[in-house]
Amino acid sequence: MIGMVTKMQWKKSKPKKSYGFIHGSDGEMYWFSLNGLEGISIGDEVRFEGERNEKGNYAYKVWKIST
DSSP states (O other): OOEEEEEOOOOOOOOGGOEEEEEETOOEEEEEEOOOOSSSOOOOOOEEEEEETTEEEEEEEEEEEOO
């Protein structure tokens, strides 16, 4: 799926707990972990895999679409 990064929350004291949100092409919002991701900013178009669990929608295998 394709989407746009709309929010990012960096936690300096706990970097592994940093997260962001993607607005997917299906109109849904997806949470994703920033742990291990580099070079992604708010407004970037990304490709990702999306799933749903008991807490809501989440994205994994997130990567920036090169422009």
